[in-house]
Amino acid sequence: MSRVAEKRAELPAWIAAALPATAAAPNDIQSAARQQITQWGLPSLRDEEWRWTNLRSLSRQTLAAPAGDAAQDVPHPISAVLTDALVIEFVDGQLKTLPTDLPAGLTFTSLEHASAEQRAAAFAPAATTPNDALLALNTASAQQGVVIEVAANTVLTRPIVLQWQDGVVPESFSQTRVSIQLGAHAQATVIESILGMNQNLCWRNTVSVVTQAVNSQLHHLSLGLDGDHHLLTDRTFVTLARDARYHSLNLQLAGQLIRREIDVNITDTGAHCDLFGLMMPRGKQVLDTHTRIIHNAPHTTSNEHYRTIADEAGRGIFKGRILVAQDAQKISAFQDSRNLLLSDQAEIDTKPELEIYADDVKCSHGATIGRLDDESLYYLQSRGIPFAKARGLLIVGFAQEIIDKAPLPALVDWLTAQVTRRLGGTTVAE
Amino acid sequence: MKLIEIKNLHAKIGDKPILRGINFTVNAGEVHAIMGPNGSGKSTLCQVLGGREGYEITEGTVEYEGKNLLDLSTEERAVAGLLLGFQHPVEIPGVKNIYLLKEALNAQRAAQGLDDMDTFAFMKKIRELVKTMGMDDAFLHRGVNAGFSGGEKKRNEILQMLLLQPKLALLDETDSGLDIDALKVVSEGINLLRGADRGIVLVTHYQRLLSYVEPDFVHILYKGQIIKSGDKSLALQLEAEGYQDFLEAAS
Numbered sequence: 095m096s097r098v099a100e101k102r103a104e105l106p107a108w109i110a111a112a113l114p115a116t117a118a119a120p121n122d123i124q125s126a127a128r129q130q131i132t133q134w135g136l137p138s139l140r141d142e143e144w145r146w147t148n149l150r151s152l153s154r155q156t157l158a159a160p161a162g163d164a165a166q167d168v169p170h171p172i173s174a175v176l177t178d179a180l181v182i183e184f185v186d187g188q189l190k191t192l193p194t195d196l197p198a199g200l201t202f203t204s205l206e207h208a209s210a211e212q213r214a215a216a217f218a219p220a221a222t223t224p225n226d227a228l229l230a231l232n233t234a235s236a237q238q239g240v241v242i243e244v245a246a247n248t249v250l251t252r253p254i255v256l257q258w259q260d261g262v263v264p265e266s267f268s269q270t271r272v273s274i275q276l277g278a279h280a281q282a283t284v285i286e287s288i289l290g291m292n293q294n295l296c297w298r299n300t301v302s303v304v305t306q307a308v309n310s311q312l313h314h315l316s317l318g319l320d321g322d323h324h325l326l327t328d329r330t331f332v333t334l335a336r337d338a339r340y341h342s343l344n345l346q347l348a349g350q351l352i353r354r355e356i357d358v359n360i361t362d363t364g365a366h367c368d369l370f371g372l373m374m375p376r377g378k379q380v381l382d383t384h385t386r387i388i389h390n391a392p393h394t395t396s397n398e399h400y401r402t403i404a405d406e407a408g409r410g411i412f413k414g415r416i417l418v419a420q421d422a423q424k425i426s427a428f429q430d431s432r433n434l435l436l437s438d439q440a441e442i443d444t445k446p447e448l449e450i451y452a453d454d455v456k457c458s459h460g461a462t463i464g465r466l467d468d469e470s471l472y473y474l475q476s477r478g479i480p481f482a483k484a485r486g487l488l489i490v491g492f493a494q495e496i497i498d499k500a501p502l503p504a505l506v507d508w509l510t511a512q513v514t515r516r517l518g519g520t521t522v523a524e
Numbered sequence: 525m526k527l528i529e530i531k532n533l534h535a536k537i538g539d540k541p542i543l544r545g546i547n548f549t550v551n552a553g554e555v556h557a558i559m560g561p562n563g564s565g566k567s568t569l570c571q572v573l574g575g576r577e578g579y580e581i582t583e584g585t586v587e588y589e590g591k592n593l594l595d596l597s598t599e600e601r602a603v604a605g606l607l608l609g610f611q612h613p614v615e616i617p618g619v620k621n622i623y624l625l626k627e628a629l630n631a632q633r634a635a636q637g638l639d640d641m642d643t644f645a646f647m648k649k650i651r652e653l654v655k656t657m658g659m660d661d662a663f664l665h666r667g668v669n670a671g672f673s674g675g676e677k678k679r680n681e682i683l684q685m686l687l688l689q690p691k692l693a694l695l696d697e698t699d700s701g702l703d704i705d706a707l708k709v710v711s712e713g714i715n716l717l718r719g720a721d722r723g724i725v726l727v728t729h730y731q732r733l734l735s736y737v738e739p740d741f742v743h744i745l746y747k748g749q750i751i752k753s754g755d756k757s758l759a760l761q762l763e764a765e766g767y768q769d770f771l772e773a774a775s
Contacts, residue, residue, distance in 0.1 A: 468577075473614040473668075476574055477628035477684060478602035478635070487627065491618030491667070 102224065105135040108156045109267075112235070118205045118271065119217040119233050127221060127233035134224040143225040146411045146443045147353055147382045152325065157267035157297055160186040170257045171319070172287045175508045179255040179285070186260060187238050187268025187298055199248030199280070205239035205271055212241045216273035216303055219331045219357075228327050232269050232301045239271035242284065246277030246307065253283040253502070260289070260324055261296030272302040276310035276338075283313040283501055290321015290349060297325040304330065306338035308362075313501045316354065318346040319512060322377060329355040336362035343499050344371035345509065346381045347516050353382045360387065360394045371400040372496040374516060375408025375440070382411035389422040389455075398429040401496050403489060404440035413445045414459070420451040429459040434466065434492055486517050525552045527692050527723040528573075528593070528606075533584035534748075535572050542568040544748035545584070550692065550723040557726045557734055559759060560745035561767045566727045567611060569745070570696040574608040575601050588692070602628075603635035605691030609681040609698050617667035621680070624668050625650060625687055632688055650687065656716070657683045658709045674701035675710075682713035692723045699726075699733035711736030731763035746771055 104110075110132065117124050136153060137144040173181060182202065183191035192202050203212060216239070221230035244250060256272065274284060290296065306312060318326065326349055332340050346352045358367045373381035387396045402410030416427045433442045446459040466488050474484035490513055497509045526549055533546040542565045550556055560566050572579050573586065575598035586593040588606060596604065616624075630640045641649075654661055657679045669677050678698050685693055695714065699707060714737045717724060726733060734742070734756060742758040743750045752758065752774050762770050 467614075469614045470616045472576055472598060473610065473616070474619075474624065474627075475598040476602055476608050476610075477624065478599050478631040478688070479624070479627045480599050480631060481597075483627060483631070484599075487619050487623060488616065491616060494618040 102135045103138060103153065105132060106153045108158070109136075109231070112159060112267070114235060114237070117233075117235055118208070118213060118237050118239065120210070120213055123217050123220070124234055127230040130221050130230040131227055131234050134227045134230065137224060137227045141223075141225045143384060143413075146413075147351070147380065151351070152297065155265070155295070155297075157265050157295075159268060160188065160263035160266040168259070168291075170259070170287060170289070172255060172257070172285070172317070172508070175504050176253055176255060176285070176502070178252045180252055181255045181257055182240055183257045184238070184259065184270065186262050186266045186296070187270045189238055189240060192240065197248075197250060197252065199245035200250060201243045203241040203243070205237065205241065208241050212273065215275060215305060216241060216271055218303060219301070228299055229301055229329055232271060232299050232329075236269040236271040236301070238268070239273070241273040241275070243275045244277060244280040244282045244310075247279045248277065249281045250283070253285055256284065256286045258286065258288045258298070259291050260298045260326070261291045261294035261321060264292075264294040264296070266294075266296045268298045270298065270300040272300065274302065274304045274312065274314075276306045276312055278307040279309045280307070281311045283315075285315040285505075286317065288316065288318045288326065290324025293322055295323040295325075295350075297327070299327045300329075302328070302330040304332040304340065306332070306334050306340060308335045309337040310335075311339045311341075313341045313343070315343045315500065316345070317509070318349050318352050320348050322348065322350060322379070324349045325351045327353045330357065332356070332358040332367070334358065334360045334362070334365040334367065337364035339365070340367040341499075341501070342367070342369045342371075343496075344369070344383060345496070346371075346373045346383075347512060349379060349381065351380045351382075354384070356383070356385045358385070358387045358396070360389050360391060360396065362391045363393045365391070366395045367397070368499070369396070369398040369400075370496050370499045371412070372493050373400075373402045373410045373412070374405070374493070374513070375402070375410050376405040378407050380409045380411070384413045384415075386415040386417070387427065389416070389418045389425045389427060392421065392423045392425065394422065394425045396427045399496065400431045401492065402433045402442050402444070403436065403492060404434070404442050405436040407437070407439040409440070410442045412443070413447065415447040415449070416457065416459075418450040418452050418455055418457065422452045423454045425452065426456040427458075431461040432492075433461070433463040434489070435463060436466070436489070486514070489517055490514055526550075526587070527552050527589065529587045531585045533572070533586060534582045535568060535579045536582060537568070537579055541582075542579075542748055543572065546748070546750060548743060548750055550725060552691075552723055553720045554741065555718065555724045555726065555737065555739045557728060557739040557742045557756075557759060558745050558750075559728055559731075559742060559762060561771070562729070564745045565748040566729075566745055567696055570608055570611075570694055570727055573606065573694055574598060599631065603632050607685055607688055607690035607693055609685060609693065609695040611697040611700065613669045613677040613681055615667070615669040615672070617670040619668050620665055621668050622650070622664040625664075625684065628684065629687055653683050653686050656686065657713055659683065675703060675706035678702055678706065678710050679713070682710055685717055686713060690717070691721070692725070693717055694725045694727070696727045697729060699728055699730060707733065708736065731759045734759045744770075744774065746774075
């Protein structure tokens, strides 16, 4: 524990006041987390993992848990695309719909009704430093959420959609916890579709805990689609057993501040993770992803591709940490961060961070930041395509290589349309 | 009928003059070849006519169908029927060929006051052209020129031309980097572009292409000027003597 007597800003009173005496987490874990968040306050720019992302705007707000029954059941755009999806609906962090007629081998349990064992698994990750303050806050507070369990040898053909509608109640603040447990050889797709509603200011602080048994496979998508005043802090912990495969697609197209953290712990041989991401900040949006992959066993692999397209005064942040433990020989880790700046006011911060203790590994990383390629623009224009259209084609083209990683063809087309639509409103910057 | 008339065209990059008084006219129905050694200004001439930024035109005029070509933007030139085939077609991963072809055709149709082409009709047409150029349908869903071989890139250039049917096709070293089979396919494509109301300008370093696409006129470009014009025998003479001797004799 650090003995530096650096004074930390106090936890804003409205957050402190909302801390419950007990929550969904097991009591000892909840009270420890409560103590941590009270002591630490919110993360600040002085905390290494937060040096690019300022939560000060949060401190100045007074947000409240949505009181009563804030039901707004607007059709979610993704339901039209994935007609066979099993849709779990949350409105302002409160569970509204939990399907009951489920395929064999699949169970959904609301956090409120989860067993002691399910809660222990859902709240397993512990905060250790002030960088983890939001995890502690969530553990201390979360009452709502869902436990998704896929039994061994179950191959789900229907995707599970977690549909988040935040900000139905203006200036609301909610905390959710999601637990996804895959048995041996199980396969599933979980798509989190996130909407900030009605341009209302709101903040959701959420934590997901993914545990995959041997040879299981999960496609996990996070799609931030709408809401200019939406704040989302989302931390996802993934633990992979032998031969398990985790495929993440993180696509953030909206939000005032979106901070995602993805921690993947590869614990045994043969396991693999793909982390793909696309962030498109514009206006004054801050879209941030921090990933941490730990290769804790030999013969494991990871593959990471992140792209940011920043327009207007948007900010994109990507930090990708890869840690290779000392006895994790013969691993292969690839990381690539490519970034496009479309305006003079836009900003992109990208940082690969490789920490390698084994000596027989294959690790590579690369990061580029650039403008749209003049040659490519000229080529398209020389075919008669007008400048604005040519520019749009190139931007969507840059995004397309990430969108193409979506597991379902219908989803690829739909996401391409979302990105194109998103560009429709952008100003042309020279 | 004059398609393009270039008079006393001078252009420079930075302080370096590249074109130093080009005079040259293409009438409808004609095929012209412009030959010259490296650094003679062939590519600069193509880029200036294509409307690329970075060149300063210091003197001269270019009229295209009676309009001042130099006033038009790159895309305006293209939709007006002047198309440039690139020496080094750009690779654009992520943008599918099919999108480029569709957007380009629809831009041209919009300029003519026509609606977008029906998708079914478009696909039918494209599939025929893909076959003509000896390509595979799968290419349509690959990124523009991404990972293409030299030959595939040049075939793709001609495929675009066949779709867009330019009034004036300006082909910058379309034959470079082609093996003999690809050269034949590309030449056949170019021959399909010939027509009584169209013009073609082949810019090339070698005579080889001209055996397959017979030009009506051959011009020799040297140090930014056309130093000699003639019929196709000029190309053969140049090939036989080599640039060095030919240029010494001519200048």
